[in-house]
Amino acid sequence: MVRKHLASILLAISLLAACEPSKKDTAPGGQTGGATIVFQSQQEPDALNTLISDMVASRDATTPMMSGLIIVNDKMEYIPDLAAEVPTVENKGVVLAGKAMTVTYKLKPAKWHDGKPVTSADVKFTWETYLNPTVRVTSRDGWDKISAVETPDAQTAVVKFREVYAPYLNLFGVILPKHVLEADVKTEDKPGDSKFNHSAWNRAPIGSGPFKFKEWVAGDHISYEANPDYFGTKPKIAGLILKVVPDENTAFVQLKSGDIDIYQSAAITQYEQLKALGDVTVNETASLTYEHIDFNNENPLLAEKAVRKAIGLAINKEEISKKIYKGLYKVAHSDQFPLSYAYNPEVEKLNQFDPEKARQLLDAAGWKPGGDGIRMKDGKRLSLTISSTTGRKPRELTEQVLIQYLKAVGIELRIDNVPGPKLFGKPDGLLHSGKYDLGLYAWTTSPDPNNITLWNSKQIPPGGQNYTRFRNAEVDQLTEEGTRVVDRAKRAEIYRRIQAIMAEEMPMVPMLYWTTLDAVNNRVKGFRPNPTNSGNLWNCQEWYVE
Amino acid sequence: MGQYVIRRLITSIPLLLGVTLILFCLMQLMPGGPLAAYTQNPRVRPEDLEKIKVIMGLDKPVYVQYFFWLGSLLTGNLGNSLFTGRPVAEMILERLPNTFILMGSALVVSLSIGVTLGVISALKQYSAFDFLVTTFAFIGYSLPVFWFGVMLLLVFAATLHWFPAGGMYSVGNQSLLDLLWHMVLPVAMLSIVHIAGWSRYMRSSMLEVIRQEFVRTARAKGLAERVVIVRHAFRNALIPIVTIVALALPGLFGGAIMTETIFAWPGIGRLFFDSLGKADFPVLMAILTISATLVIVCNLLADIAYSALDPRIQYS
Numbered sequence: 105m106v107r108k109h110l111a112s113i114l115l116a117i118s119l120l121a122a123c124e125p126s127k128k129d130t131a132p133g134g135q136t137g138g139a140t141i142v143f144q145s146q147q148e149p150d151a152l153n154t155l156i157s158d159m160v161a162s163r164d165a166t167t168p169m170m171s172g173l174i175i176v177n178d179k180m181e182y183i184p185d186l187a188a189e190v191p192t193v194e195n196k197g198v199v200l201a202g203k204a205m206t207v208t209y210k211l212k213p214a215k216w217h218d219g220k221p222v223t224s225a226d227v228k229f230t231w232e233t234y235l236n237p238t239v240r241v242t243s244r245d246g247w248d249k250i251s252a253v254e255t256p257d258a259q260t261a262v263v264k265f266r267e268v269y270a271p272y273l274n275l276f277g278v279i280l281p282k283h284v285l286e287a288d289v290k291t292e293d294k295p296g297d298s299k300f301n302h303s304a305w306n307r308a309p310i311g312s313g314p315f316k317f318k319e320w321v322a323g324d325h326i327s328y329e330a331n332p333d334y335f336g337t338k339p340k341i342a343g344l345i346l347k348v349v350p351d352e353n354t355a356f357v358q359l360k361s362g363d364i365d366i367y368q369s370a371a372i373t374q375y376e377q378l379k380a381l382g383d384v385t386v387n388e389t390a391s392l393t394y395e396h397i398d399f400n401n402e403n404p405l406l407a408e409k410a411v412r413k414a415i416g417l418a419i420n421k422e423e424i425s426k427k428i429y430k431g432l433y434k435v436a437h438s439d440q441f442p443l444s445y446a447y448n449p450e451v452e453k454l455n456q457f458d459p460e461k462a463r464q465l466l467d468a469a470g471w472k473p474g475g476d477g478i479r480m481k482d483g484k485r486l487s488l489t490i491s492s493t494t495g496r497k498p499r500e501l502t503e504q505v506l507i508q509y510l511k512a513v514g515i516e517l518r519i520d521n522v523p524g525p526k527l528f529g530k531p532d533g534l535l536h537s538g539k540y541d542l543g544l545y546a547w548t549t550s551p552d553p554n555n556i557t558l559w560n561s562k563q564i565p566p567g568g569q570n571y572t573r574f575r576n577a578e579v580d581q582l583t584e585e586g587t588r589v590v591d592r593a594k595r596a597e598i599y600r601r602i603q604a605i606m607a608e609e610m611p612m613v614p615m616l617y618w619t620t621l622d623a624v625n626n627r628v629k630g631f632r633p634n635p636t637n638s639g640n641l642w643n644c645q646e647w648y649v650e
Numbered sequence: 651m652g653q654y655v656i657r658r659l660i661t662s663i664p665l666l667l668g669v670t671l672i673l674f675c676l677m678q679l680m681p682g683g684p685l686a687a688y689t690q691n692p693r694v695r696p697e698d699l700e701k702i703k704v705i706m707g708l709d710k711p712v713y714v715q716y717f718f719w720l721g722s723l724l725t726g727n728l729g730n731s732l733f734t735g736r737p738v739a740e741m742i743l744e745r746l747p748n749t750f751i752l753m754g755s756a757l758v759v760s761l762s763i764g765v766t767l768g769v770i771s772a773l774k775q776y777s778a779f780d781f782l783v784t785t786f787a788f789i790g791y792s793l794p795v796f797w798f799g800v801m802l803l804l805v806f807a808a809t810l811h812w813f814p815a816g817g818m819y820s821v822g823n824q825s826l827l828d829l830l831w832h833m834v835l836p837v838a839m840l841s842i843v844h845i846a847g848w849s850r851y852m853r854s855s856m857l858e859v860i861r862q863e864f865v866r867t868a869r870a871k872g873l874a875e876r877v878v879i880v881r882h883a884f885r886n887a888l889i890p891i892v893t894i895v896a897l898a899l900p901g902l903f904g905g906a907i908m909t910e911t912i913f914a915w916p917g918i919g920r921l922f923f924d925s926l927g928k929a930d931f932p933v934l935m936a937i938l939t940i941s942a943t944l945v946i947v948c949n950l951l952a953d954i955a956y957s958a959l960d961p962r963i964q965y966s
Contacts, residue, residue, distance in 0.1 A: 350911045524686070528686070566696070
């Protein structure tokens with residue numbers, strides 16, 4: 105009897121297995137004719153609107169449909185998108201007059217997905233939407249420096265800044281369609297809550313990008329079709345699909361079975377497995393995000409420069425990278441990204457791993473080893489705590505290694521980890537409230553070198569994000585100047601000087617730049633991973649299938 | 651009976667109110683709250699955060715937020731998600747059929763197989779079959795879902811290519827066959843765990859009943875063995891199972907977080923988990939309140955089912 109049932113169960117399984125739609129004649133995604141490329145996203149986007157959602161998934165899901173005036177390419181260069189060229193002082197696109205600044209954008213002829221032309225009125229509308237207090241914008245940083253957007257003709261937008269704003273190219277990364285959204289922005293669903301925050305457009309946008317929105321099946325996928333009227337390089341494939349695959353093991357299996365073509369931001373624990381897949385290329389891209397150790401410079405022990413420098417010199421970053429991050433994460437030397445024009449390669453030679461020098465520094469500062477090997481001065485032990493986020497294995501391992509490094513030079517380090525929100529929360533988090541000694545976490549830099557929020561003493565909480573509470577008159581002056589100078593060479597000089605001061609004063613230890621692993625099926629060509637906020641979809645119109 | 655049901659329903663109202671109040675307070679204890687997601691973005695300045703807080707309504711005192719939420723619930727409005735800005739009811743409804751299909755199939759499969767295996771094991775106590783089922787039950791019950799699910803995928807999807815590696819439909823194909831094909835692995839995953847547990851309950855309950863006097867009496871009356879087992883023993887043995895199944899019913903709504911995550915199934919379990927990560931209070935409150943209501947209702951249904959199965963149980 106059991107055998108009979110077993111037979112029927114097996115029969116049922118094989119019948120179901122036979123339900124498989126024959127895969128040979130359909131590209132992944134089941135489309136016939138014209139290829140479709142499937143990319144994976146670990147999360148489902150909140151909304152297809154990057155004004156109100158700062159999720160990476162929302163950005164990636166939106167990029168194929170939208171255009172901006174200027175975008176950042178994979179080499180961290182600003183390139184024109186809807187704008188005909190990148191406005192600079194040299195090409196008279198940027199005019200400085202006293203304190204104020206005017207930036208003029210010429211638009212390429214382009215159409216929205218519904219056929220209406222993209223005009224300078226849309227540029228103006230985008231700025232107005234950012235500043236509308238009832239719109240749930242994640243950040244108005246920079247937008248509030250604009251006093252007016254003038255539209256002398258349909259193809260020209262003149263952006264007037266109240267003061268010189270050097271990172272002006274970071275703005276207008278997405279242009280909104282005025283004719284579709286104007287009514288929503290102006291309507292309030294509830295007092296103070298714009299209809300824009302709940303707009304149907306957020307689920308099915310009309311944009312001006314290389315792909316048009318097709319369908320969003322909640323929790324499963326979003327599909328796009330090529331836009332034949334795209335103003336730039338016409339898409340080479342018929343469609344794109346974003347597939348939500350929350351589990352990284354499942355994403356691996358789907359990549360292996362061909363269900364997805366692009367597995368973005370793979371776990372570094374999967375590195376060897378992914379490398380072993382025959383028809384897959386693993387792209388290793390240096391990320392703009394870097395691990396670092398913040399010193400609380402208001403802590404009496406850490407206020408002493410010799411202690412900070414000794415800690416910095418005692419850490420073998422190379423070894424941490426090799427042992428914990430499979431050598432994939434690259435050693436960081438400053439808070440600027442090595443590809444940035446403002447990067448200072450000089451600092452690489454400073455502060456090399458040198459425990460002997462660390463000991464000498466501490467000896468010279470009067471810190472003498474006590475009975476247990478931990479140094480003492482004026483009856484105080486050189487004992488500190490390090491705080492990071494709980495549940496992140498690599499960081500917990502790093503802390504274990506750091507304890508050993510510091511012990512070797514006579515500093516005691518104890519671990520005090522907390523959940524992410526307890527570390528980053530405002531105003532009660534450890535970093536914001538200053539209730540920490542050393543903090544191990546990551547920052548993400550941007551293609552623009554402006555770092556005033558991190559190092560200017562006016563940005564010490566509660567006002568800003570200078571969690572190290574670093575105070576340096578020259579850095580204060582330089583960070584402020586950096587936002588006002590537009591000339592690139594001059595700006596580079598400013599930020600190189602800041603990096604040199606930081607290397608000398610060491611208010612924080614730059615540790616490692618993350619590396620992003622994007623595993624791509626070899627049938628996909630033209631994939632160029634982009635470490636900036638443009639994301640990997642930035643050139644999806646150039647993707648094709650072989 | 652009717653009176654009993656009405657009384658139970660009325661007493662559950664304060665219970666539910668208490669549950670929502672506790673849930674709402676517990677949510678305030680989540681570190682960081684809904685704004686935590688923004689605090690790691692260096693471009694979000696304190697003044698930006700302040701505006702987001704006002705638009706989300708989080709600037710008001712907690713008790714005001716609670717009564718506001720309760721008030722709109724009483725008018726049938728579950729509110730809007732803090733992050734997607736969409737009505738919560740809409741977000742739940744678009745996921746509900748998916749969860750229902752997955753959990754419902756798993757329930758039917760595991761109930762029919764689990765109960766059958768349990769009954770046969772009990773009737774053939776200490777036989778080879780019994781030992782086999784017992785061994786399977788212990789293995790099945792101790793399998794960690796996150797591991798076993800991935801193993802199923804690796805073997806049946808990645809290596810043998812019999813079944814798809816997660817998802818509910820192939821994109822562009824919404825046929826029933828395609829759905830069935832995608833259902834096999836997740837339903838198997840969920841069923842194996844349930845079958846393991848339920849077959850054990852059924853076995854012990856059945857063993858207890860077949861030793862009782864009324865079963866002996868039935869046999870003594872000369873009834874056929876089939877009738878003794880099905881009409882007399884089985885029916886009585888079902889009573890404890892009813893409670894267990896009734897408590898599993900709210901799962902039809904709540905879904906299974908792990909299984910849905912591993913098999914990329916777009917169900918409510920994942921909606922809940924994603925919302926938990928972002929502290930999307932309105933979505934969490936809605937799912938939890940509906941789940942709590944279902945637990946209360948299903949318990950009541952179980953109690954009613956008892957008296958239908960066993961006339962000795964009377965409510966007055």
